[in-house]
Amino acid sequence: MRRLVAETRIHPAQLVLPMFVAEGIDEPRAIRSMPGQVQHTLDSAAREVERAIAAGVGGVMLFGVPTAKDAVGSGASAPDGILNVATRFLAERFGDATVVQTDLCLDEFTDHGHCGVLDERGAVDNDATLERYADMAIAQAEAGSRILGLSGMMDGQVEHVRTALDAAGHLDTAILAYSAKYATALYGPFREAVDSSLTGDRKTYQQDPANRREGLREALLDIAEGADIVMVKPASLYLDVLADVAAASDVPVWAYQVSGEYAMVEAAAANGWIDRDRMIAESLTSIVRAGADVVLTYWAIEHAQLLGTHGLGAPTTGAGR
Numbered sequence: 539m540r541r542l543v544a545e546t547r548i549h550p551a552q553l554v555l556p557m558f559v560a561e562g563i564d565e566p567r568a569i570r571s572m573p574g575q576v577q578h579t580l581d582s583a584a585r586e587v588e589r590a591i592a593a594g595v596g597g598v599m600l601f602g603v604p605t606a607k608d609a610v611g612s613g614a615s616a617p618d619g620i621l622n623v624a625t626r627f628l629a630e631r632f633g634d635a636t637v638v639q640t641d642l643c644l645d646e647f648t649d650h651g652h653c654g655v656l657d658e659r660g661a662v663d664n665d666a667t668l669e670r671y672a673d674m675a676i677a678q679a680e681a682g683s684r685i686l687g688l689s690g691m692m693d694g695q696v697e698h699v700r701t702a703l704d705a706a707g708h709l710d711t712a713i714l715a716y717s718a719k720y721a722t723a724l725y726g727p728f729r730e731a732v733d734s735s736l737t738g739d740r741k742t743y744q745q746d747p748a749n750r751r752e753g754l755r756e757a758l759l760d761i762a763e764g765a766d767i768v769m770v771k772p773a774s775l776y777l778d779v780l781a782d783v784a785a786a787s788d789v790p791v792w793a794y795q796v797s798g799e800y801a802m803v804e805a806a807a808a809n810g811w812i813d814r815d816r817m818i819a820e821s822l823t824s825i826v827r828a829g830a831d832v833v834l835t836y837w838a839i840e841h842a843q844l845l846g847t848h849g850l851g852a853p854t855t856g857a858g859r
């Protein structure tokens with residue numbers, strides 16, 4: 539009866555798997571603060587994408603972990619930079635069997651770890667960064683990325699990248715705007731996942747967790763600039779913002795269940811303090827209930843497999859308890 543009247547269901551195609559591909563490693567490397575997640579080699583990434591496709595996962599979002607970094611993040615736009623190499627490799631191999639997407643941001647590629655280039659005072663230079671994003675966008679589109687995830691939170695980034703893509707003939711490359719992206723402690727494990735060099739914080743360009751209206755405003759601005767999809771990030775602690783954006787948006791609304799949301803559940807479960815499977819199902823159900831059309835989650839494959847087994851938004855093992 540509960541299954542029959544459930545208001546929220548999740549389909550595997552609504553889940554997108556974020557993946558880290560590292561340069562210069564021969565074997566996948568475990569990420570300590572994200573048990574079960576690894577930095578991939580090209581080959582292990584291909585095997586993981588195969589598993590994702592088999593489970594019905596909607597797409598993959600790629601992050602690059604380069605061996606060399608510099609002040610302007612040259613590796614981000616270089617055709618032989620790890621993210622572009624991985625994108626080309628996976629896009630050619632899998633074609634339309636999945637949707638290969640890329641994170642478009644400089645932080646993994648800069649030696650100072652910021653999402654943009656710095657001015658002489660050491661502050662992020664918004665407009666100089668837009669030029670770098672345009673170069674990155676063209677490199678990623680040429681490598682075969684279908685959706686560019688603009689996660690740097692620079693003002694005007696959507697319009698700037700859209701204009702550059704169109705001018706280069708990449709009319710069909712879509713823009714996913716990380717619109718409401720908060721400066722949160724929940725990105726902690728991700729910083730390990732990408733070997734981040736950041737020492738300060740991102741409070742001059744990411745949003746204040748105190749601000750709800752501003753989240754909606756950022757999303758509406760991105761839609762006006764031409765975003766094809768808008769995203770709220772993190773997910774679980776920002777469901778109010780997600781619901782606001784979902785109510786107002788006329789483009790798809792996605793949410794990113796970030797590294798810290800993953801790590802907290804895995805850590806509590808490893809200690810036997812929480813029912814892991816129910817937590818995963820409940821967290822994803824809540825994010826979709828709040829209005830997400832698609833969720834980026836490190837549990838994408840596992841949860842898609844579970845849904846394939848049960849055809850439910852929650853495991854049947856939990857339902858009768």
Ligand code: PBG
Binds near residue numbers: 725740
């Ligand atoms: C920026 C980016 C970050 C995440 C996704 N894209 C890190 C940041 O803004 O500091 C975090 C994702 C996660 O925590 O899972 N390239």
